Amino acid sequence: MNSIKKIVMAIIVLLSVTSVNAQIKNTQTETVKIYGNCGMCETTIEKAGNIKKIARVDWNKDSKMAILTYDSQKTNQEEILKRIALAGYDSTSFLAPEAAYNNLSGCCQYDREAKVAVTSETKIDVSDSEQGKRMTTMENNTEKPKMDQLKPVFDNYFSLKDALVKTDGKAVSTVAKDLLASLNLVKMDELAMDVHLVWMKVMKALMAGAKNISETQDIKKQRSLFMSLSINMHDLIKVAKYETPVFYQFCPMANDGKGANWLSKEDAIKNPYYGSQMLSCGKTIETIK
Template sequence: MAIILLLSVTIASAQIKNAKTETVKIYGNCDMCKSTIETAGNLKKVAKVEWNKDSKMATLTYNSTKTSQDEILKRIALAGYDSDKFLAPDSVYDKLHGCCQYEREAKVAVSTEMKMETTTTENHANHASHSDTAVAKQQVDTKLKVVFDSYFLLKDALVKTDGKAAATLAKDVSTALNAVKMGELAMDVHMIWMKQMKGLMASAKNISETQDIKRQREFFISFSKSMYEVIKVAKYDTPVYLQFCPMANDGKGANWLSKENAVKNPYYGSQMLTCGKTVETIQ
């Protein structure tokens, strides 16, 4: 078995450029777990995961310039499997097949560690660790804020019925979306980003490829739906208002996000500038 694993790692290293190999513990039970863990972690020519159900140890081989151990383990956690660094969401774990629902040792260990940290004085190393975490979070928040700010600028262009500006600003949105590194996001934001990113990218692209204000506003409906799902989890540094116009979308109604509580309708502009109302405040 050891020889087979060594050969597998050697082959994976040969296929992956800038290969880095690490061994980590991932919790699971059976061959079905093995398949799910490896499928979640693998990325063609970027990352390869080999998991042993007996030892619970996984060998990660990956291109260190394109991904990281954290990104791989987050994907595996989102598939339902704990590691010592990342815990699977309870809702995902609960949906695993009965034979795959392993004892959650990692969750107990992490919970115990967190409890101990709250009752002891942090040493210098802990301060350094928390500082690094704070810096990382600040960077992530900044990238997401650029996405949100780009959205608001695009919304303002639609309020002004400026199709040319909207097309240009939609390109800025696409650039901001591409700049977000999913692997650096907090777990809850990571999960929603995975679900909404494709829709956000498609809507921004569609808006950027036309200056027809009517078409842009149609695409903005789905764009706003996806953006709402992200911003209500990731939050913004000031309150954000979800607003609704019952006349938009051929009378079906449509939402948008605004930094101002005062209604300025992006679907009608000056024709019905104040048509609508605030239906939710996100803060």
């Protein structure tokens, strides 16, 4: 009887995978281990990993194994597992943030396994407290360069804004080239997980915006392109943060009266969309710390 049940379950899984594969193009299928306990974990893991017609996760609570089926031209295993980690679940590749794990229901808080690689030089005969201090130091030393590599991107953006305030099309074009260069230098695999996810969403738009601005000295066109660039930069700086508070500002007159935003290191308004014509037009609507 048990063998019949296993055969039926295998057929159901096969039909399910076949159905998923029919919906997802450029299909890639992989099996990975994701830690969890129960049916509630299964629901959360699969919801976090699934994207309609792009990615599907089928997790088994008994084996802890997940079948990942995805469009290889639109996503990859790393991105799927990062989304699942942000929902609180460790995998063989990523540790979930402590806060996300702590937010899981009691029945879902699985036993976490050490993910720190042990080398031949690693001393393991240390107290738990000392090992904890070492791990914290390692995490702090790792996180700093991950954030610092975005600083040139933000600095070039602020310089671009300043050039627009001066209504200097030539300078705007030059700074936009610097911005594009700094964007190209970002190593996305070294970004913190939450920053990486936002970077993946805004990267192409930021690069296209910087490139288009660099290719013209028409100040009107540059200002128009700067609008969407600022929206995407806002999404990135909100999660990555900057070394000092950043002010998200708004001009109601720009964009033919529809309004437009920009980021500034100063709370005082210096409007990049009008320059000296209406330098102080606008207000700060958000402070990012």
